Amino acid sequence: MGNTGIFVPPVGMGVLTVGRTQLNLPLAEGAAVVRYALERGIDFLDTAEYYETYPYIRAALAKTDIRPVIASKSLSHSYAGMDRAIEDMRSALNLDVIDIFLLHEVREAPDFESRVGAWTCLCDAKAKGRVRAIGISTHYVDVARLNAALPDSDILFPLINMESLGVRDGAGPGTKEDMAAAIRTNSERGKGVFTMKVFGGGNLTGSYLEALDYVSALPGVDSIMVGMGKMDEVDRLAEYAEGVIDRSYVPDIKHKKIRIDRGDCEGCGACVPVCPGKAIRIEPDGIAAVNHDVCITCGYCAAACPVRAILLF
Numbered sequence: 001m002g003n004t005g006i007f008v009p010p011v012g013m014g015v016l017t018v019g020r021t022q023l024n025l026p027l028a029e030g031a032a033v034v035r036y037a038l039e040r041g042i043d044f045l046d047t048a049e050y051y052e053t054y055p056y057i058r059a060a061l062a063k064t065d066i067r068p069v070i071a072s073k074s075l076s077h078s079y080a081g082m083d084r085a086i087e088d089m090r091s092a093l094n095l096d097v098i099d100i101f102l103l104h105e106v107r108e109a110p111d112f113e114s115r116v117g118a119w120t121c122l123c124d125a126k127a128k129g130r131v132r133a134i135g136i137s138t139h140y141v142d143v144a145r146l147n148a149a150l151p152d153s154d155i156l157f158p159l160i161n162m163e164s165l166g167v168r169d170g171a172g173p174g175t176k177e178d179m180a181a182a183i184r185t186n187s188e189r190g191k192g193v194f195t196m197k198v199f200g201g202g203n204l205t206g207s208y209l210e211a212l213d214y215v216s217a218l219p220g221v222d223s224i225m226v227g228m229g230k231m232d233e234v235d236r237l238a239e240y241a242e243g244v245i246d247r248s249y250v251p252d253i254k255h256k257k258i259r260i261d262r263g264d265c266e267g268c269g270a271c272v273p274v275c276p277g278k279a280i281r282i283e284p285d286g287i288a289a290v291n292h293d294v295c296i297t298c299g300y301c302a303a304a305c306p307v308r309a310i311l312l313f
């Protein structure tokens, strides 16, 4: 990955999928999926402080000698918050050195300025050898461009897919072409790049191979991070990474959707500001509602809901 000296497979496993905001698998079941991915050669995992999925990874690693590259990230703004997030991961996964740790979901370039404390902590952690590579995850083209200009950043983790679903640029929508250009610039400047949302949160799953091929072919992309929650999903993606997938493969495209349990929703509004695409709102009757035309099933709203009224099925 760029100048980091870290080597990853062409497809990585997003562990979010097995966790509480999505499938919410029992620990042993989720850990088994993680371990299966490792055994199939997908030895690159993405997680986050916010996802609360470290226990799945720890349980998976307890039953294998494979040691994957693990990337994590924190939504922290402050130095102290980021410092705590780094130590929590080192402790939870029994790691001396974290491979990759990122600022999680930087929204527009000014948001980076507001998180300078957390960024300074990441730089210090790298200098002290607690983290090997640092960088930014983002849905925003302007933030991807900013990352390319950051001398201390090693990694970009951007959102891109063949329909530009969820790509943002400043206060408005962004395009896949502009994000692809930003990715290329990052790569040319020695940053490692792995991408998210190749299927636009499930909306492009029906164009499975086309969606994977689009991102795989982008100059500068080192790996594609894909959420996996089932063994057969792991199998197909391992086959894709190995170049042996049946090119006539068409997945089951019965899409899961974010749904509101109207009986449980208390109308508190906590889900609204965390949505990256303004896809959820409070209706006049005081209950949340989702616009499925723009929802990318990222699950952030579900994690913010204090009464678990947001479901994915």
Ligand code: SF4
Binding pocket: 258, 274, 275, 276, 277, 278, 279, 280, 290, 294, 295, 296, 297, 298, 299, 300, 301, 302
């Ligand atoms: S409604 Fe929820 S799942 Fe959909 S994009 Fe917004 S935060 Fe993500």
Ligand code: SF4
Binding pocket: 260, 264, 265, 266, 267, 268, 269, 270, 271, 272, 287, 288, 304, 305, 306, 307, 308, 309, 310
């Ligand atoms: S966070 Fe949960 S309870 Fe609050 S408005 Fe959203 S869905 Fe309803």
